[in-house]
Amino acid sequence: EAQVTQNPRYLITVTGKKLTVTCSQNMNHEYMSWYRQDPGLGLRQIYYSMNVEVTDKGDVPEGYKVSRKEKRNFPLILESPSPNQTSLYFCASSFVSGTPGEQYFGPGTRLTVT
Amino acid sequence: GQQVMQIPQYQHVQEGEDFTTYCNSSTTLSNIQWYKQRPGGHPVFLIQLVKSGEVKKQKRLTFQFGEAKKNSSLHITATQTTDVGTYFCAGPEEMTTDSWGKLQFGAGTQVVVTP
Numbered sequence: 381e382a383q384v385t386q387n388p389r390y391l392i393t394v395t396g397k398k399l400t401v402t403c404s405q406n407m408n409h410e411y412m413s414w415y416r417q418d419p420g421l422g423l424r425q426i427y428y429s430m431n432v433e434v435t436d437k438g439d440v441p442e443g444y445k446v447s448r449k450e451k452r453n454f455p456l457i458l459e460s461p462s463p464n465q466t467s468l469y470f471c472a473s474s475f476v477s478g479t480p481g482e483q484y485f486g487p488g489t490r491l492t493v494t
Numbered sequence: 495g496q497q498v499m500q501i502p503q504y505q506h507v508q509e510g511e512d513f514t515t516y517c518n519s520s521t522t523l524s525n526i527q528w529y530k531q532r533p534g535g536h537p538v539f540l541i542q543l544v545k546s547g548e549v550k551k552q553k554r555l556t557f558q559f560g561e562a563k564k565n566s567s568l569h570i571t572a573t574q575t576t577d578v579g580t581y582f583c584a585g586p587e588e589m590t591t592d593s594w595g596k597l598q599f600g601a602g603t604q605v606v607v608t609p
Contacts, residue, residue: 411595415599422500422582422599422600422602423537423599425597425598425599428595428596436596438596478524479524479525480586480595482527482539482542483537483584483597486536488536
């Protein structure tokens with residue numbers, strides 16, 4: 381089954397404790413991206429990757445890191461989480477036909493930083 | 495930078511009525527994509543429009559892409575309770591810009607349907 385998986389689905393952590401949210405897709409998509417969703421703000425792009433070893437900042441990259449060592453995986457790293465990073469996070473992937481196409485979203489990771 | 499605005503933010507609709515949600519970008523888009531997110535779910539792709547002035551229909555949903563490729567609309571006829579959710583538009587800038595890989599989403603229109 382074609383899918384994007386994220387782990388963990390729920391996470392409660394404390395300020396400053398490094399964490400990684402994993403994202404994996406099995407559709408051989410070139411493009412992968414992370415978004416955060418907050419009430420009234422829609423989906424805001426954190427980082428995106430057009431292909432292996434190629435990553436770029438989205439609109440809200442501060443406080444986050446990513447890496448794309450393999451085509452299927454795109455982990456999101458919070459080196460020192462803060463309460464303002466409490467949010468719902470979505471990973472997504474797509475083919476690229478010039479520009480990013482139809483985004484396939486993962487189920488989401490709800491993160492709470494206390 | 496590019497900004498994508500959606501109006502209205504909320505839409506309360508009586509079952510059977512029609513409504514339209516609008517999407518406006520500050521820059522020219524390469525394409526426009528529409529997504530639907532049910533409460534508690536993740537966004538699901540509905541459609542992509544690429545050409546200037548393009549119109550596409552999916553049953554009761556009609557999507558339009560403006561002539562200048564800076565705005566779009568989603569019109570739903572005879573709203574049903576299954577239409578409940580938040581509708582997002584999204585688009586990458588044209589490939590002539592430096593940020594054509596970036597995908598900008600609007601804040602969404604949350605639709606509530608009253609039976």
